[in-house]
């Protein structure tokens with residue numbers, strides 16, 4: 179984990195956040211939401227409910243109109259420059275529109291997320307291969323991204339989001355183009371990263387991935403939270419466990435080890 | 438260390454991906470360095486040439502009568518007042534006669550009937566041999582004519598004047614080609630970089646989203662510019678060197694080359710031109726990325 183873990187209680191903390199797109203589209207209204215470190219949170223709601231908008235605020239792709247957005251203890255309206263860059267390196271975002279570079283190969287697309295942290299190229303290659311293997315794309319390593327199917331592109335964008343072992347993973351509709359089996363692969367991958375300590379916020383309207391979950395589900399409707407369960411008390415035991423694990427640089431997990 | 442490797446990897450990847458635009462820029466830089474350095478080379482050589490002009494740069498002041506000892510001293514003072522000179526020689530009528538006779542060699546008998554002092558006495562002024570002197574020589578001559586007892590002043594007028602206009606022209610050309618060099622290198626590089634930036638808009642956007650540092654995004658473009666400047670100017674200088682040697686071989690027997698000794702730039706000048714071009718290009722790319730990325 180490359181978070182220089184802040185000691186704030188929550189990984190994500192929104193207080194009365196509103197977002198108005200000019201001229202007058204009220205995308206989010208008074209959203210208050212806290213996400214614990216190590217939690218998996220499902221963000222559901224109809225198309226246009228404001229899920230993507232919320233995720234974009236979390237990575238500072240957009241700025242809220244009102245309210246406070248804190249990620250990993252940083253108030254995003256006050257962060258800029260090097261600090262924002264470091265924070266973003268600790269956030270993996272699987273964009274709804276993928277944002278893959280069409281001319282680059284699958285491997286190069288995934289590498290981008292690690293290169294900005296100056297990861298050694300041997301490590302990059304190793305991680306990329308493992309991720310592709312896990313997502314059933316082992317034979318696409320050198321394929322240009324533009325030659326992939328939508329579902330394949332989606333998996334590549336997910337691989338890129340998790341490749342840098344971020345502390346916070348934002349997945350916007352990560353299974354929209356995937357069949358049941360492949361969806362399972364993706365959710366397995368997310369679970370693995372979560373077990374290693376990553377916090378996940380998954381925006382989706384794919385009922386199959388949250389139907390039987392015991393993780394928190396937040397529903398947005400027209401920019402408001404409708405099933406407002408308050409955030410559970412922060413899981414201190416979890417945070418302690420994470421701190422211990424961060425103490426040892428050895429990565430024993432199959433998915434993240436660089437050996 | 439990893440940062441440096443990452444930045445270099447990025448740089449070479451860019452160069453590789455946009456090589457056709459790079460090549461065009463490179464050729465432009467090479468050509469403008471070549472043009473500038475060519476004229477600058479001629480200019481420096483011509484400047485040195487002044488030192489080899491020797492006797493041609495002599496002013497002869499003809500006097501109406503033989504100057505006495507103290508009169509000579511007076512002339513000497515007045516001449517030196519105008520400008521530093523290398524040497525002043527007084528030539529009496531008799532000495533002039535002697536020289537003339539020596540020049541005639543076999544035919545000296547034609548002088549037999551002439552009086553020994555039929556040639557006027559003169560003062561020969563040898564100005565300091567430099568380009569600067571050349572440009573002043575006309576005024577010098579005008580000044581000397583105004584001295585008392587001076588009949589006329591002679592110097593290689595036509596030659597000197599032609600040389601002077603030539604040097605003036607060269608100076609303008611060097612100045613223009615120098616400006617051209619600065620414009621093309623900075624502008625072309627800034628423009629190529631801008632095109633690269635535009636074509637890689639999505640990638641740069643993504644880099645920012647995944648938290649690339651400003652230096653990581655920007656340094657490759659800076660290096661790219663510096664590299665273009667370095668390779669372009671080095672190629673330009675190499676081309677000039679080849680051209681120089683070819684001309685030297687080709688025209689080795691022609692008279693201009695007998696007159697001056699043509700030399701190539703000394704090594705430090707070559708280095709300076711390359712370094713300055715590289716810096717100009719790096720600067721061009723730097724300003725272009727700043728505008729575009731608004732960093």
Ligand SMILES: Nc1ncnc2c1ncn2[C@@H]1O[C@H](COP(=O)(O)OP(=O)(O)OP(=O)(O)O)[C@@H](O)[C@H]1O
Nearest residue numbers: 199200203205224225226227228229230231232274
């Ligand atoms: N850049 C923008 N400019 C103006 N309006 C926007 C912009 N982005 C989103 N919106 C509006 O904000 C509202 C919420 O959009 P958002 O993309 O967050 O929905 P969503 O829940 O992600 O929907 P979907 O499930 O279809 O992805 C919509 O009404 C949308 O039209």
Ligand SMILES: [Mg+2]
Nearest residue numbers: 229230274350
């Ligand atoms: Mg969306």
